[in-house]
Each structure stands twice: as structure tokens, then as C-alpha cells.
Amino acid sequence: MDSHHHDIIRLAWSRRLGLQDSALTPFGRYIEVRPSETSVTFVQLGGASVLIGPEEAVASAAQHTDDELSRRGFLAEKLQGRGHGPVILSFAGDIGTTLDRHDPLISHDLDHVLALEALCAPDDVLAAELTRKRSWFTLLSDNEPADTAPPLSGAAYLEWEGVLADVGVLTAPAARRQGNGQVVARLVTNDAFDEGMIPQWRTNAENTTARRLASRLGYEEWGVFVTVDIST
Template sequence: MDGHQIDIIRLAWARELGLPDRAFDDSGVRHVRIDDDADRIRFVTLAGSTALVGPAWAVDRAEDRSDNDLARSGGLLALAKDHSGRCSGPVALAWAADFGKSVAVEQPLVSHDLEHVRALESACPPDDVAEAALTDKANWFTVLDDTHRPLASAAFREWQGIIADMGALTLPDARRRGFGATAARLATNDALDAGLIPQWRAHRDNVASRRLAARLGYEELGTVVSVAVTASTV
């Protein structure tokens, strides 16, 4: 990623978190925004800078905790111990800067039909389906076999007007054969062609997804952890 692309990513995340546009420009600084109406606490690391957004009680409790501690699911969850916290993450964030010229499957049969995406989801584990969230996106690229059975799909949705939030899903018995990489390559190139910066999210423990992103040229530059909370009972 070059400096201009990183600045765009910083801008998108600053806007997502309700921070000043240039907040993430300051490396080594933790940016904090109190939102007492928030139903979650979010901690984001991005290219050397961090941000924490949540209710005042959470911000107060985080004051003496290190960035490394808050970037762990257990660290952020500890802030919400009396607020029924439910943690999502940590999720690795990666971005792609360049078009890919090759695909793993030559001359793939590709569908842009949502029904093929839904058929693929029905044949995949629920956790994988939830992480990819393909039906929440658009611009689908689904690789089919000769019988039109969906093998893998990738898609994106425009996020903050400048980022393409990606997702990818592969049929369990079709993995490690290049179908997922092909679908994701096509979707990534389409996002770049639309003038967006592709963004890949993968749970830190999802090694397969992170390796796929790396093969496609995505560079990990951040993480996000989120804890859903309710009002204090104290």
C-alpha cells in the first residue's frame, strides 16, 4: 500500500467510528470517542494508530490498559464484565492495492446471480456463511461447475463511499482447488476497477481466509474487536 491509499483507509475508518477525518494520521496515539448511546465497544488498530469508541464507563476502564491488551478479545471483554458483554473478534483487516492478472482456474464459469450465492450458503457451515456475509453484499462472482453447482463465491459492498468490503465463501468439498481464489480475484479486480480499495476481514484464527487474502495481495494493517453491551445493572 502506498501512503495515499493508507490515508484513504484511515479516512474511512475515522468516519466509521465518528472521529475527525485525520484522526488516524497520528501514529502511536489512541483516539477516544465517548458514545453513551452505543450498544457496543469498538477498538481498532490501524497502521500504528488505535481508536476506542464506547460508553464513558468503558472508556474510563480502558484508560490504564495497553493497546495490546485491548486488541485481544479477552482484554476488551473484561471492560464489560457487568454489562453482559458478547465479543466479536479480533478480526484482522487487510487491503489490496493492485489488480491481479492471473486466476487459479482458467476460463471459469461465473454467475452474478444471488440465487447461486444462496445455494452455496445452504451447503456451507453457518460460521463460514456468517463471516463471509455474501447476501449482505452485491457484485457477486460465483464460480460454478459444469452442472451449474456453485463451488465458491466472492462479493463486496461499498463502505464509507471509498472502500469495498469483501467477503468470500467456498464449498467445503471444493476447497484447496483454486475456486475460492478465482472468485475472490475477480471480485477484488472489479472493486479496484470501480475505484474502491478492497478490504478483507477475517477472524484472527481463520488461517485459511488470511492465507487466501495474502495470496491475492492483501496486506494486513489493522484489527478490530467489538463487544456488544447492555446498560449497567450496578
């Protein structure tokens, strides 16, 4: 990625968080107090970061460095709340040409997405959020006729602020470690580029398999997202 990609990503996230366009300026921290919030949000993109939440909680979090706030459990422990993340934010800057599968059988129908989700654990389905996205690419088994072929893996993206394509990937348990996820992830990433967007890949920091896949596809880890629920 180059500086132009970085500027677009920071702008999109600023708008996604309901901030002014210039909030995520390089090498600075932006703090926004929202008294009615029941959670604290921390986002770091390159050298820029933002803290959002009620005044007392934000003031407490602001005493710590970005590296500390990015650590698993650190902010939740300091605020005595329920933490989510860190989620690693990765972005692709160039289209890929290698598919690693000759003439894959691909479906763009929601029915195949639903069939794939039925094969997977609820947590995996929730993380991928395929049915909340669009532009589905579902890889079907080529060992059976197309109308009865079971789904192996699926990917899709949701447009963010008109410039980011938030990608999700889901693979059936029996079809993992066979390169199936890489096929659909490559197709959906290239489709996002074709539509003029920057592909974004979000994954839990401990999901090393997903992080390795993103890296193989050319995604660069460039940010962290953490939220802490302090409503209880």
C-alpha cells in the same frame, strides 16, 4: 500499500465509525465517549487507534496499550462483557493478474449465491455476508451444463464510504482446498480496483485459512477490530 492508501483507509474508517475525518491520525489514539452506547469498539489501523463507548468502560480500556486491546479476550475480560474479535483488517494495494484457472464459469446472479449459501454452515454464511453485498462472482462447476451447474465458491463486496470495497468469500464444503475460493476472490478484488476502490478483507484472527488466502492475493494485514457488548 503506500501512504496514500493508508490515508484513504483511515478516512473511510473514521466516517464508518461516525467520527470526524481526522480521528484516526497516525501514531495517536482517539477516544470518543458515547453515553448511550451498550458496547465498546476498538479499532487499530497502522499506528492509529480509536476507542468508542460509554465513559466508564472507555476509561478502563484506555489504561491499556493497543497491543493488549488487540489480544483475543483481553478487553472482554477487563470489561466483563461479551467480546467479538479480534477481526484482522487487510487491504490490497495493487491489482493482481494471475487467475490460476482457465476460462472459469462465473455467474453474477443472486440465485446462485443463495444456492451456495444453502450448502454452507450458518456461521460461514454469516461471516461472508454475500447476500448483503453486491457485485457477485460465483464459480460454477464446469462438469455440467451452465443452467444446472452447482455453485462451488462465491465472492462479493459492499462499498464502504465510496472508497473501500468490503470483500466476502464463501466456498461450499465439498469444494474447499481446490483453489476455488482463490479464483472468485481474485475476480472480485480486481473488480473493486476497476471501480476505483481499495479492497478490504475482514477475517477472524483464528481463521488461518482465510488469512493465508488473503495473503496470496496480495492483501496486507494492517488493522484490528474488536467490540465488547457490555449491555448485560
